[in-house]
Amino acid sequence: MRKIIVGAMVSMDGVMQAPGGPTEDPTQGFKFGGWVMPYFDQEFGEELDRLFNEKFDLLLGRKTYEIFAGYWPYYDENASHGGIAKLFNEIKKYTISRSGEVDTSWRGSVLLRDIADVKRLREEDGPNLVTQGSTELVHALLANDLVDAMSIFTVPVVLGGGKKLFAHGSAPHSYKLTRARVSSTGTLIAHYERAGDIKIDGAALDSPSDRERARRERIKREG
Template sequence: MGKLISQMMVSIDNFIEGPNQELDWHVVDSEYNEYAEAMLYSVDAIFFGRITYEHMAGFWTTDFASEHSPVIAEKLNQLPKVVFSTTLEEATWSNTSIIKQDIEKEILALKQSEKNLIILGSSDLVSSLTELGLIDEYHIIVNPIILGSGKPLFKGLGSQKELSLIEAKTFQSGNVLLRYSNKN
C-alpha cells in the first residue's frame, strides 16, 4: 500500500501563515531545495486544497519559478495533481484533476494502488484527513521565526492524535525537519 505524506512549513509558534496570509517568512535555500527535490521524486502525485492549489499554480507555472528552481518547477508541473474542492470549477495547471466528493474513498483507492502521495500545504485538508486517520507521515519544517499570530497548522481536530518521530534534521539555515509517522 502507498502512503500519504503531509508536508508543511510552520513558524516556531505553529503558524502556517501570518495574520494576513503572509508566507514571506519561509526559509528556502539550497539545502531546503535538495530536500524538496528528493521528496518530489519519491511521490507519484500531489494533493492540494483549493487555496494552496491556486497559489502554487500561479507561481510554479511562471518563468521566474523555472529560472530560480528549475528541478522543482519541472517536477511540480509534471506530476499528477489532485485538488480536493467543492468550489473549484476548473483546474488549468497541467495534469490536474478535481475531486469534489467521496474524498476518503478516493484517497484509499489511490493508496491501494501502491502510489505514494503528498499534500503540500493545504492545512484545512490536512486537518480533515488527520481526523479521518488517512495521513501516514507528517513532514513539518519548523522555520526559525515567531510570528505571534496567524493560521495554526492543525485546526478543529476533535481528538488527540499520537505520532512517532521518524527523523529530526537540522538545516544550516535554522530550519528543522521533523518527520512523524501516524500511530494508527
C-alpha cells in the same frame, strides 16, 4: 493503498500561512507573507528534494492549488528551482473544491469534490499523495484519520497568529520520528511516520496527599 504525506512549513507557534510571499494569502489580515524565504538554505533545499524524490502526486486544497496553478506553469524550468517546476507540471495534481468552481486547466489536474473522494483515492494503487499548504484540507485529513506521514519544516520564528497546521479535532495518534536535521539557519526538519495509538503513563503518588485530593475535587467542580 497510497500513503498521504503532509508536507508543511510552520513557525514555532504552528502557523503555516503564506510561507512563500506577501501575495500568497493575506487573508485575515496576515502581514508576514514570505516569512520562510530568509531561512531557505542548502539543507532546506536538500530535504525538500528528498520529500519530492520518490514518485508522488500532489494533493492540494483549492486555494493552494490556485496559487500553484498561477505560478509553476509559468516558471522558467531552466532557472533556479526549475526542477520543481518541471516536476509539478508533469505529475498529477488533485484539488478539492466542494463547489467545483476551480479552473483545472493546468495539465494533469483532477478535481475532487469532498473528503470521501480523497478516501477512495487513498485506497487505490498509485504513488503517494503529498500535500503542500492547504490548511483546511490538512485539518480534514487529520480529523478523518487519513494522514500516514508528516514532513514538517519548523522555522525559528513566532508569528503570533495565522492559519495553523493543527486544529482541534485531529484523530489522536502517535508518530515515530524517522529522520531529523537542523539547517544552517536553524530550521528543524523532521519526518514522521504514523506509529499507533497514544500511550499514556502517570507519575501520581500511590497514596495522594490531602492537598492533591482537594485539587482533584476542585478540577471536577470546574469541569
